[in-house]
Structures are given as structure tokens and as C-alpha cells.
């Protein structure tokens with residue numbers, strides 16, 4: 325029997341997940357779509373047999389044919405939906421960010437522990453990207469020695485309307501927050517945000533790009549260039565500097581054309597293309613684990629730790645100073 329999934333939020337990401345579950349993922353089907361804009365939800369549901377449109381997440385979660393929830397609404401809407409799903413013991417794949425601040429993430433952390441078993445996977449899809457997986461495997465190898473620095477570059481062609489300066493941290497740098505913790509197997513202890521001269525292509529009030537500096541438990545230094553309006557395409561790259569070598573991933577997998585005295589390739593236009601395989605692998609892994617009655621992948625602890633780092637980052641962004649990250653002690657439940 326296929327897993328019946330309710331997709332909550334049908335914006336760019338949610339609509340792409342609906343398409344993915346409908347066309348790519350095996351063993352799962354979309355039985356509900358939820359959006360506060362009824363018309364949007366209805367249009368999507370109409371294209372899928374046996375799919376019902378809702379405007380309230382709770383109503384979809386109560387439906388007989390809903391076995392699991394994919395949460396793709398904006399971050400500030402996550403806490404209420406997560407608590408509702410946990411109250412019903414429903415498995416959730418929650419798009420990043422888990423929640424927009426540490427206190428709300430902590431409430432979700434407590435609710436899952438009260439339930440007594442993991443039910444939430446956080447949608448840090450880079451952990452399912454082939455290049456990032458290979459990078460992690462290489463860094464774990466003894467022969468490269470310890471990782472001393474990570475350089476991340478995260479460039480978007482433009483940001484959607486309504487995207488704020490804080491979201492550069494909470495919605496974009498949150499990815500580097502997670503991959504840094506995952507690649508190094510260390511917590512981030514402090515954040516400093518620097519603001520260079522801003523591009524004139526960003527909306528008023530957004531100082532774009534920014535340079536974010538993380539310090540980690542074992543003293544690694546990690547820099548993240550976040551650029552929301554680079555104009556030319558979507559580019560995510562990372563370079564790890566180790567004691568006995570350097571590893572770089574650049575997402576430049578496509579063909580490289582040499583002709584007419586030039587060489588070159590294409591830059592992916594957007595994250596849906598750059599991370600298409602990662603999203604497919606992530607949602608398939610979640611559906612497979614859920615059908616086995618398991619919860620795997622990035623945990624609520626990972627979502628909480630990322631939220632705490634981002635909260636420090638937003639404060640640093642606002643006040644221009646180094647901010648230490650405050651984390652509760654990691655519960656045994658998440659070890």
C-alpha cells in the first residue's frame with residue numbers, strides 16, 4: 325500500500341515536491357495538498373487522482389488517507405503544524421528551517437521527546453547531494469588529517485519578493501549551518517556577520533552580499549559568502565582545507581564546451597535544478613524509512629542547532645559584533 329502524503333504549502337518548493345511524489349518517488353502518493361490560498365490547492369489537487377485540497381493543515385492530518393506530512397509552508401508556520409502532527413504521531417518531512425528561532429525549535433524538540441520516538445526528518449537536502457556525500461566521506465578519511473577551514477559560497481540569481489535580510493541567514497545560510505555541523509561533526513560556537521559594499525540589485529534595506537564567519541568546537545574557521553542577487557545563476561560551492569589536502573566541490577557537473585577559442589559550461593538557474601537529485605533522494609529515503617516505520621535523516625536536534633546558530637547570526641547581522649551560540653545540552657534521545 326502506497327504511503328499517503330499531505331503536502332502542506334504549495335509555493336515553489338511545495339509544488340515541486342507534489343510533482344516529485346506524483347512522478348518520481350515510488351511507494352508514495354499525494355493524497356492531500358494544503359494551502360491558505362484555496363484556489364492554489366484546488367488547482368494542484370485537481371491534477372492528481374485521489375487528492376483532496378484543504379486550507380487547514382489539521383484538517384488534512386485528520387483525513388483517513390493521510391499517513392505522513394511533507395511540510396513546505398514558510399518557516400514561521402512550521403511550529404504549529406509540527407506540534408499538530410506530533411500530537412497525531414504522524415511522520416513529517418519538514419522543509420528547512422525547522423522553525424525561525426531557537427525557542428520555537430526547542431518546543432518541537434520537547435514535543436518529540438514527549439512522544440518518545442523520532443517522527444520528524446528536517447529537510448536539509450544537501451546531505452543527499454552526491455558531491456556533499458563524497459566530500460563528507462573524504463573528510464572522514466584519516467589521510468587528510470583534521471579539517472581546519474571550510475569556505476562556502478552560496479549565490480542565488482535573485483530572491484523572491486518579500487525576502488528579507490534576516491532570511492539571508494534563516495533561509496539561506498541555514499544550509500551551510502547544517503552542512504558545516506554535518507561535515508565536521510562539530511557544533512558551531514560563534515557567528516560573526518560582515519557586510520561588504522552592497523550590490524545595487526538588492527531591494528532597499530537588504531545589505532547583500534554578506535560574509536558569515538562560524539567558529540566551531542574544535543577551533544575550525546568557516547566562512548560563508550551569501551549572495552542573494554548575483555544575477556548570473558545559482559551557485560553553491562565548498563572547499564575544505566585539511567592538514568594534508570584540500571577538497572573542493574563546485575556543482576559544475578555539466579558538459580564543458582570548447583569551441584571558437586573559448587571553453588565554458590552552464591550555471592544552474594536555480595536550487596530546484598542544482599539539487600534536483602538531492603531532493604529526489606531525500607524524499608525517496610524519507611518515504612522508504614516511513615514505510616518501514618522508521619525515522620532517519622537530519623533530526624529535530626539538527627534543526628534546533630541550526631536555528632540557534634541562525635539566531636546568533638541574525639543578532640550579529642543586526643549589531644555588527646561576534647555572537648556566541650547558546651545550545652542546551654544535547655539530550656540522550658538525539659545522541
Ligand code: ISE
Nearest residue numbers: 420478480495496497499595
Ligand atoms: C531557499 O529557500 C533554499 O532553501 C535554497 O536552497 C537556498 O539556496 C536559497 O537561498 C533559499 O532562499
